[in-house]
Amino acid sequence: GAVVSQHPSRVICKSGTSVKIECRSLDFQATTMFWYRQFPKQSLMLMATSNEGSKATYEQGVEKDKFLINHASLTLSTLTVTSAHPEDSSFYICSATPGRRRTEAFFGQGTRLTVV
Amino acid sequence: DAKTTQPNSMESNEEEPVHLPCNHSTISGTDYIHWYRQLPSQGPEYVIHGLTSNVNNRMASLAIAEDRKSSTLILHRATLRDAAVYYCTAWTDKLIFGTGTRLQVFP
Numbered sequence: 001g002a003v004v005s006q007h008p009s010r011v012i013c014k015s016g017t018s019v020k021i022e023c024r025s026l027d028f029q030a031t032t033m034f035w036y037r038q039f040p041k042q043s044l045m046l047m048a049t050s051n052e053g054s055k056a057t058y059e060q061g062v063e064k065d066k067f068l069i070n071h072a073s074l075t076l077s078t079l080t081v082t083s084a085h086p087e088d089s090s091f092y093i094c095s096a097t098p099g100r101r102r103t104e105a106f107f108g109q110g111t112r113l114t115v116v
Numbered sequence: 117d118a119k120t121t122q123p124n125s126m127e128s129n130e131e132e133p134v135h136l137p138c139n140h141s142t143i144s145g146t147d148y149i150h151w152y153r154q155l156p157s158q159g160p161e162y163v164i165h166g167l168t169s170n171v172n173n174r175m176a177s178l179a180i181a182e183d184r185k186s187s188t189l190i191l192h193r194a195t196l197r198d199a200a201v202y203y204c205t206a207w208t209d210k211l212i213f214g215t216g217t218r219l220q221v222f223p
Binding site: 107 | 150152154157158159160161162165203207209210211212213214215216
C-alpha cells in the first residue's frame with residue numbers, strides 16, 4: 001500500500017524553541033494532507049487541512065501562528081510548532097491522500113513531541 | 117461535519133466474527149464512510165470505505181444501512197492482531213475522527 005513517512009518519530013525540545021515535523025508521501029502525489037494531535041487515551045483531533053499550493057485551513061481553536069503548516073509540494077508537508085510550551089507536548093500525526101473522500105487516507109507513524 | 121457515534125469498547129474471542137457498529141445519522145449524501153484502526157503509539161491504518169453499497173476487502177467487510185445513517189464493520193475472524201481502536205468517520209471535506217471503539221480480542 002501507499003506509504004507516508006513522518007519524521008522525526010520522537011523529539012524533545014526546550015520551551016521557547018521551534019520544532020519542525022515533516023510528512024512525506026513516498027509513492028503518490030498528495031493533493032490533501034491533514035494534521036492531527038492526539039493526547040493519551042484520546043481520539044485524533046484535527047488541527048488543519050492543507051491542499052498543495054494553498055494556505056492551510058485551521059480548525060477552530062488552533063492557533064495558525066503557533067502551528068505553521070506548509071504544503072509546498074505534492075509530496076511534502078511540514079508542521080512547525082513555534083515557541084513550544086510543555087502543553088504542546090503531544091502525539092502529532094499527519095495524513096495524506098491522493099484525492100478526496102473517494103480514496104483512502106494514509107497516515108504517518110506519528111511524532112511524539114515532548115517539550116521540557 | 118457529520119458526527120459519528122460508536123460504542124466505547126467491545127470484546128471478542130479469537131477466530132470469532134466481530135461486528136463493530138457506527139451511527140452517522142447526520143451524514144450527507146456525498147459523504148463517504150471510512151474506517152480506520154489504530155494501535156498504541158502508531159498512526160491509524162486504513163481498513164475500508166464505502167458510499168452506499170456494501171464493500172469487501174482482504175481486511176474486512178463494510179455493511180452500510182440503506183438510509184446510510186449507520187454502518188457496521190465486520191471482521192470475519194478476529195485475530196489477536198485485530199485488537200486496536202477502530203474509528204468510523206464520515207469524510208466530508210475533512211477527515212474528522214470520533215471517539216472510536218476499543219476492540220479487545222481474547223485467545
